[in-house]
Amino acid sequence: MTERREEPGKFPFARGIHATMYRGKLWTMRQYAGFGTATETNKRYKYLLSQGQTGLSMAFDLPTQIGYDSDDKMALGEVGRVGVAISSLADMEQVFHGIPLDKVSTSMTINATASILLALYLAVADKQGVPWSKVSGTVQNDILKEYIARGTYIFPPAPSLRLIADIVEFCAKEVPGWNTISVGGYHMREAGCTAAQEIAFTLADGIAYVQTCVERGLDVDSFAPRIAFFFNCHSNFLEEIAKFRAARRLWAHIMRDRFGAKNERSMMLRFHTQTAGSTLTAQQPDNNVVRTTIEALAAVLGGTQSLHTNARDEAIALPTEESALLALRTQQIIAYESGVTAEPDPLGGSYYIESLTDQLEQQARGYLNKIDNVGGMLKAIEGGYVYKEIYRAAYEHQKAVEKKEKIIVGVNEFVSEKKLSLKTQKIDPKSEPRRRRELAALRQKRNATKVEKCVGTLERATRSSENLMPIIIDCVRNYVTVGEICKVLRATFGEYRPTHSI
Amino acid sequence: MSMTRRELTKLVTRLEAGVPLSPELYARTGNARILGITGPPGVGKSSLIDRLIDELRRQGKTVGVIVIDPTSPISGGALLGDRLRMQRHSDDDGVFIRSLATRHHHGGLTDATPQIIHALDAAGFDIVIVETVGTGQDEVEVAEVADTVVVVLMPELGDEIQRAKSGLMEIADVLVINKSDLMNAGAARQETRRPKQGQRWERPTLRTSAKTGDGITTLCHVADAHHAHLAASGQLAGRRERAARAEVIRLLQSRMTASILCALGASRPQTILSAVAKRKLDPYDAAQKLWVEILGSKNRSHKYVATNSR
Amino acid sequence: MKRPIKVLIAKAGLDGHERGALVVAMGLRDAGMEVVYTGIRNTPEQIVQAAIQEDVNAIGLSSLSGGHMAQFTRVMELLKKEKIKGVLVFAGGIIPDADVKKLKKLGIREIFGPGSSIASIAEFLKKNVRSK
Numbered sequence: 001m002t003e004r005r006e007e008p009g010k011f012p013f014a015r016g017i018h019a020t021m022y023r024g025k026l027w028t029m030r031q032y033a034g035f036g037t038a039t040e041t042n043k044r045y046k047y048l049l050s051q052g053q054t055g056l057s058m059a060f061d062l063p064t065q066i067g068y069d070s071d072d073k074m075a076l077g078e079v080g081r082v083g084v085a086i087s088s089l090a091d092m093e094q095v096f097h098g099i100p101l102d103k104v105s106t107s108m109t110i111n112a113t114a115s116i117l118l119a120l121y122l123a124v125a126d127k128q129g130v131p132w133s134k135v136s137g138t139v140q141n142d143i144l145k146e147y148i149a150r151g152t153y154i155f156p157p158a159p160s161l162r163l164i165a166d167i168v169e170f171c172a173k174e175v176p177g178w179n180t181i182s183v184g185g186y187h188m189r190e191a192g193c194t195a196a197q198e199i200a201f202t203l204a205d206g207i208a209y210v211q212t213c214v215e216r217g218l219d220v221d222s223f224a225p226r227i228a229f230f231f232n233c234h235s236n237f238l239e240e241i242a243k244f245r246a247a248r249r250l251w252a253h254i255m256r257d258r259f260g261a262k263n264e265r266s267m268m269l270r271f272h273t274q275t276a277g278s279t280l281t282a283q284q285p286d287n288n289v290v291r292t293t294i295e296a297l298a299a300v301l302g303g304t305q306s307l308h309t310n311a312r313d314e315a316i317a318l319p320t321e322e323s324a325l326l327a328l329r330t331q332q333i334i335a336y337e338s339g340v341t342a343e344p345d346p347l348g349g350s351y352y353i354e355s356l357t358d359q360l361e362q363q364a365r366g367y368l369n370k371i372d373n374v375g376g377m378l379k380a381i382e383g384g385y386v387y388k389e390i391y392r393a394a395y396e397h398q399k400a401v402e403k404k405e406k407i408i409v410g411v412n413e414f415v416s417e418k419k420l421s422l423k424t425q426k427i428d429p430k431s432e433p434r435r436r437r438e439l440a441a442l443r444q445k446r447n448a449t450k451v452e453k454c455v456g457t458l459e460r461a462t463r464s465s466e467n468l469m470p471i472i473i474d475c476v477r478n479y480v481t482v483g484e485i486c487k488v489l490r491a492t493f494g495e496y497r498p499t500h501s502i
Numbered sequence: 503m504s505m506t507r508r509e510l511t512k513l514v515t516r517l518e519a520g521v522p523l524s525p526e527l528y529a530r531t532g533n534a535r536i537l538g539i540t541g542p543p544g545v546g547k548s549s550l551i552d553r554l555i556d557e558l559r560r561q562g563k564t565v566g567v568i569v570i571d572p573t574s575p576i577s578g579g580a581l582l583g584d585r586l587r588m589q590r591h592s593d594d595d596g597v598f599i600r601s602l603a604t605r606h607h608h609g610g611l612t613d614a615t616p617q618i619i620h621a622l623d624a625a626g627f628d629i630v631i632v633e634t635v636g637t638g639q640d641e642v643e644v645a646e647v648a649d650t651v652v653v654v655l656m657p658e659l660g661d662e663i664q665r666a667k668s669g670l671m672e673i674a675d676v677l678v679i680n681k682s683d684l685m686n687a688g689a690a691r692q693e694t695r696r697p698k699q700g701q702r703w704e705r706p707t708l709r710t711s712a713k714t715g716d717g718i719t720t721l722c723h724v725a726d727a728h729h730a731h732l733a734a735s736g737q738l739a740g741r742r743e744r745a746a747r748a749e750v751i752r753l754l755q756s757r758m759t760a761s762i763l764c765a766l767g768a769s770r771p772q773t774i775l776s777a778v779a780k781r782k783l784d785p786y787d788a789a790q791k792l793w794v795e796i797l798g799s800k801n802r803s804h805k806y807v808a809t810n811s812r
Numbered sequence: 813m814k815r816p817i818k819v820l821i822a823k824a825g826l827d828g829h830e831r832g833a834l835v836v837a838m839g840l841r842d843a844g845m846e847v848v849y850t851g852i853r854n855t856p857e858q859i860v861q862a863a864i865q866e867d868v869n870a871i872g873l874s875s876l877s878g879g880h881m882a883q884f885t886r887v888m889e890l891l892k893k894e895k896i897k898g899v900l901v902f903a904g905g906i907i908p909d910a911d912v913k914k915l916k917k918l919g920i921r922e923i924f925g926p927g928s929s930i931a932s933i934a935e936f937l938k939k940n941v942r943s944k
C-alpha cells in the first residue's frame with residue numbers, strides 16, 4: 001500500500017468531495033418513482049411537492065425512450081408501463097400543469113431521446129413564462145451504457161454522441177442550471193459486471209463524453225462540472241465503499257492529467273447511488289430490507305451525493321406503498337440515527353479499506369488501459385469487448401450460485417417456502433386505445449404548415465453540423481411528436497444494430 | 503413458393519435426422535444459385551449476409567439461408583448466434599433462415615447440408631446462401647456444395663490470413679476483405695477492376711463494410727458475374743457434377759462406416775480386435791481380414807444401413 | 813444420433829435488459845441444447861417466424877417491462893394461427909402471479925420467475941419437450 005496523506009475535500013478526492021461531508025449537508029434522498037398517465041403523474045408530483053419534496057424524478061415508458069409514439073405498432077403493450085408516456089408537448093404540459101418549473105428540479109431518466117424531452121421541458125417553461133436561466137434538473141443522457149446493458153438505444157454511436165454534445169453545448173450557454181449527463185454504471189453492474197469493471201466502464205464512458213465535447217471545441221471547465229455519475233451499490237460491503245473511493249481518485253486524475261481541467265469542480269466525481277436491484281430475491285422478501293440497509297450504508301460510507309434505496313419488492317414487483325415508505329425510512333435511519341454522518345470518510349486510513357481502494361483502482365486502470373489500447377470506449381463497445389466481459393461475469397456468477405460456491409440466503413441455502421407474491425401493475429387496458437385516439441386528434445388539430453416547415457428544417461439540419469437543440473425545441477413547440485422527430489433522425493442517422501457476439 | 507414454410511421446415515428437420523429427400527423433390531432442384539460464404543469467426547459473414555439479403559430482396563429475389571455454427575465438443579450443445587444478425591428479415595415472406603449445429607461433423611458443413619440445400623432449392627428460392635466457419639485447411643467442404651464461394655477475411659488478421667491462405671484461398675472464387683470502415687482511407691478504396699469474362703476466372707478481391715453497407719452492391723454484381731462466367735464457360739455443369747459426386751461419395755462413406763461399425767459389433771470381429779489389443783495381431787492384418795469379411799457379407803449388411811435407405 | 817433439444821430464446825417488446833435471457837441461453841447450451849438467440853426488440857411476428865424456420869422444440873420468452881401480457885398473448889395467437897403444435901413455450905422475467913395464471917391458460921407451460929436456476933429450466937425442458 002502506498003503511503004499517502006489524502007484529505008476529504010482535496011484532490012484527488014478519494015476521501016470525498018467535501019471537507020465536511022454530511023456534517024455540512026446530508027445526501028439527497030431521491031426515490032425514483034412514478035408511472036402511469038400524464039394526469040396521474042401530475043397528481044403524484046403535486047402530492048410530493050405538497051409534502052415538501054422539491055426534486056421530481058421522471059421515468060418514461062419504453063416507447064418514449066426509444067422514440068416511438070404511443071400509437072406506433074412497436075409500442076404494443078409497452079405504453080405507460082415503466083414510466084409515463086410522452087408523445088407530444090400536450091403530454092408534457094399535462095404532467096407539469098400547475099407546477100412552476102422555476103420552483104422544482106426535475107431528474108429525467110432519458111437517453112436516446114434526451115434532447116427531445118429536454119426540448120419539451122423547456123417548451124413548457126416558455127409556456128409558463130419561466131426563463132431557462134431559472135430552470136434546473138438532469139437528463140441521464142448516457143447512451144453508451146445503453147449499447148452495453150440497458151438497450152434503449154436508437155442511433156449508432158457517432159450521431160448519438162453528436163446529440164449529447166449538442167445538449168452539453170446548448171445548456172452551457174442557455175440553461176446553466178441543467179445537469180447535462182449522468183454517466184451510469186448502475187445498469188452494467190445489474191447486467192453482471194464486477195466492481196472494478198463498474199468503475200472502469202463507467203469512467204471510460206465519461207472519458208468518451210468529455211472527449212467528444214472537447215473535440216467540439218468546448219473548454220473542459222465550461223461543461224465538466226455539470227457531468228455527474230450514477231453508481232450501483234452491491235452487496236459486498238467493504239468492496240463497495242472502496243469502489244467509490246477508487247472511482248473518485250481515478251476521475252480526478254483523468255480530468256486533471258488527461259483533459260487538463262483547471263477547475264477543481266471538474267475533477268470532483270459527484271454521484272447518485274441506487275442499491276442493487278439484482279441482489280434482491282423473490283424468496284423470503286423481508287431479507288431484502290436487510291440487504292438494502294447494508295448496501296445503503298456502504299453508499300453513505302462511500303460518500304454518495306444522493307441515494308435511492310430499493311423497496312423490498314422493487315425490481316421484482318411493483319413496490320407497495322408500505323414497502324416504498326420502509327425504503328425511505330431505511331435511509332433516514334442511517335442519516336439521523338446511525339451516527340455515521342459524524343465524520344467525513346470515517347473508514348479512511350483503515351488498512352484494509354485503503355488497500356482495497358488501491359487494488360480496485362489498479363484493476364480499473366488495467367481495464368481502462370485495455371480500452372485505450374483498442375482505440376477508446378466506442379471501439380471497445382462496438383467490437384463487443386465490454387459486452388462480453390460483462391455477460392461472461394454474469395454467467396460465472398450464475399454458475400457459482402448454482403454450485404453453491406456463492407451463497408444467497410433463502411435462495412440456495414437456508415431455504416424456506418415463503419415467496420414474494422408478485423402483484424399486478426394496474427394499467428388501464430383502455431389507455432393504449434385512448435392514447436391512439438388522442439394522438440390522432442392532435443395530428444388533426446395542429447398547424448400542418450408549421451409542422452411541415454420545422455420538420456423540413458430539422459431534416460436539413462441533421463445533415464449539417466448545426467446544433468440541433470434549438471431546432472428540436474421549435475419542432476416540439478409546434479406539436480411535432482417524439483416519434484416524428486425520431487423518424488427524421490432515424491432517416492439521416494440510421495439505426496444502431498447490436499454488434500456483440502455471444 | 504411450392505411448399506408452405508411449415509412443410510419446408512419440417513422437411514429440413516427430417517433431412518437433418520437422416521431421412522433422405524424424395525426423388526420427386528430432387529427432380530425439382532437445380533434452379534437455385536448456391537452461394538457459399540466462409541471465413542474465420544468474427545470477420546462479419548453473418549452481417550454481410552444480412553446486407554446481401556437486403557440487396558437481393560431489392561432485386562426481387564427470394565433467399566434461403568443456411569447458417570452453420572460449431573457444436574461444443576464438451577456439452578454437445580451449441581449457441582447459434584448467426585440468426586441474431588439477420589433476425590429483422592424473419593418476417594419477410596421471401597426469406598427463410600435456418601441455423602444448424604455441426605454436431606459431430608467436421609469440415610464446415612453438417613451431415614445433411616447438401617440435402618437441405620436441395621430442399622430450399624426445390625422450395626423455389628432463387629438463391630441459397632450457406633454460411634460456414636472456415637479457418638483453414640480442413641473446413642473447405644462448402645466448395646463441394648456452392649456454385650460460388652466467397653471467402654471473407656478482415657483487415658489485420660495477420661496469422662489468420664497466413665493460415666487461411668493455404669486451404670481457404672484455393673476454394674475462393676471471390677475474396678472479400680470486410681470491415682473496410684476500419685481501414686484507413688487509402689487502403690479502403692474500392693477496387694474497381696471488373697473480373698474478366700474469359701475462360702479463366704481471375705479471382706477479384708473486394709472491400710466491403712457490413713457496417714456501412716459499402717461494397718455490398720459490388721459484391722452482388724461480382725457474384726452474379728461469377729455465376730454468368732460459370733454458365734458461359736460451361737464450368738457450371740462441371741461444378742454441379744463435382745457437387746453431385748461429392749454428395750454421393752459422402753453418402754457411400756457414411757453407409758460404409760455404418761456397415762463397418764455394425765459388422766464390428768459381431769463376435770468374430772471382436773475376437774480379432776482383442777487380438778490386436780493383445781499384440782497378437784497387427785492392425786493392418788486385422789483390417790485386411792475384416793475387410794474381406796465385411797465385403798463378403800455385403801449382401802447381408804443391408805439391414806445395418808436401414809436408417810439411410812429409403 | 814438423437815437430435816439435441818433446440819430452443820429459441822427471444823426478448824419480446826422493447827425492454828433491453830438481456831442478462832436473464834443471455835445467461836439462460838448460455839446455460840442451456842452447456843446443458844447440451846442447441847440454442848438460437850435472437851436478441852432484444854423482437855416483434856411477436858419475428859419470434860414466431862423464427863421459431864417456424866428453425867423448427868425449434870421450445871420457445872423461451874423473456875420480458876421485464878410489464879408488456880408481457882400483450883406480447884406473449886400475441887405470440888400464442890400467432891402460433892395458433894400458423895397451426896404450430898408441439899412447440900413448448902416457456903417464459904421468464906417479472907411476471908405477476910395473476911398474470912402467470914392467465915399465461916398458463918394461454919398455453920405457456922411454465923413461468924420461471926426471478927432466482928430460478930438454469931438447472932431447473934434445463935430439467936423442465938428435458939422432461940417436457942416432445943422428442944421429434
Ligand SMILES: Nc1nc2c(ncn2[C@@H]2O[C@H](COP(=O)(O)OP(=O)(O)O)[C@@H](O)[C@H]2O)c(=O)[nH]1
Nearest residue numbers: 499500543544545546547548549681711712713
Ligand atoms: N466495424 C465493422 N464491424 C463489423 C463489420 N461486419 C461485421 N462487424 C462486426 O464483427 C463482429 C462479428 O460479426 P459477424 O457477422 O457475427 O461475424 P461472423 O462470425 O463472421 O459471422 C460483430 O461485432 C459485427 O458487428 C464491418 O463491416 N465493420
Ligand SMILES: [Mg+2]
Nearest residue numbers: 547548584633
Ligand atoms: Mg456468423
